[in-house]
Amino acid sequence: MRFMRRTVYLLFVIAALCPLGSQAQGIADIVEALAEADGYHGRATYEVTMPAFTDPVVYTVEMWSSPGDSIAPADYIIQWEVPTASGTSKGWSAYADGNHYRYRDQRLQEYHWQWDSIPLGAGSAARLPDYSRGVQNNAQFTEILPQFLARQLREIQRDTTYTWHFTPDSLRGGVPTPVVRALRRFQGYDAKELTLWLDAQTLMPARMEVENNPGSISEQSIRVDFTTLDPETPDYSEQGLIAWFPEEFARYRQGTFALESLKGQPVPAFSCPTTTGERYTYHRGDGFTSPTLIVVLSPEVASAQATIEAVRQGVAQLPANVQILWAFVTSNVDQIEPLLGYDRVGEYRLISARALARDCGVTAFPAIILADRQGIAIEIIPAFNNHLADDVITMTAKSW
Helix, strand or coil: CCCCCCCCCCCCCCCCCCCCCCHHHHHHHHHHHHHCCCCEEEEEEEEEECCCCCCCEEEEEEEEEEEEECCEEEEEEEEEEEEECCEEEEEEEEEECCEEEEEECCEEEEEECCCCCHHHCCCECCECCCHHHCHHHCCCCHHHCHHHHHHHHHHHHHCCCEEEEEEEEEEECCEEEEEEEEEEEECCEEEEEEEEEECCCCCCEEEEEEEECCCCCCCEEEEEEEEECCCCCCCCCHHHHHHHCHHHHHHHCHHHCCHHHHCCCECCCEEEEECCCCEEEECCCCCCCCCEEEEEECCCCCCHHHHHHHHHHHHHCCCCCCEEEEEECCCCHHHHHHHHCCCCCCEEEECCCHHHHHHHCCCCCCEEEEECCCCEEEEEECCCCCCHHHHHHHHHHHHC
16 A cells, blocks of 8 residues: 655744634634644643542653644654553654554564555454454544644534533633634433643644543542653654664564474464455464464465465364364465365465564564464474375374
8 A cells, every 4th residue: 555645844932922813713723833833842741530449540641743744643762661660661662654554562563555454444254344342543642643633623613422622812811822622422421521731833733631421430630741842753663663672672572583492382363354355363372273274375386285285184184173274375265166166164364464474583484384273383383294194184283
């Protein structure tokens, strides 16, 4: 997919000297300034209060953002930290050009449009595209980035469940300050209250207060105080992130080891679409219902058809059930289905499995991984050979 990119410049609006005029024009100016904030760099204190909490939870957030592409309002890097009983917990997330990364609790997750576009909101046989539901648009604290705030204000203007009001010169600390207030009523109840104060000079966010489900048992209060720092545009590319977060990429990126190193280790977690538009998801440590062959394939490799036939031949001679996951690293179903033929019991057809291949250390195709019922990779076949069916029989016998 080619991502549409906008050329934009950071707007400075002298609101105190130039009245914003009508309600619609005033909020339009704010949306434009927020959406086109290029090289934004800010820091925020993000405080969450809930009835179940004795004390509020207070995060410190630092963020960089610039206008994004057709599937996210912004390219961004967000770093956060929060004090806990066991020490300070830290994490970060980043997005640019169809690539999303998020790190917390010694786990680095990554999503790439070219590998599997569905987590980023692309459509499938069973679902229309909805980029707003993509992982890149729902990472922690994205909602306080200027470009995401612009999107939220646009949605408030379109959504008939909201009533909103803009005041260009509300006093805050004795200083005239632009402020947007919105209330959402849903099925007769107040569902959300939002108040957003903006810097009168730049129209960048200064403070935000949100009440979710006010007055109910699930009420949640959020208060965010912003500090706008000098503009800065970091390198949002993977190489830039590796330079910025070297330890996380070196220690917690699953796909940095060779296939041979996987033997004796748990099979990594994965979630891949299937040829029928569903998903097959496996969580590390869950185990399988029966010994499982994970066959990582590329339909463009000449031995793909021979691999499928040899694996099936070997499995047919086994005395007990074995599950087969055909994991194709590409997504062209019309190219994959003819190789597999008709559906067979105990087989699953996965596509866009490049992330799974990477996390298992597969760099050449085909590769076969045998996992036992506990989800441990107990045997590896790293390449096609002329006695593959016999190898499948021999190594699978070790799983019982």
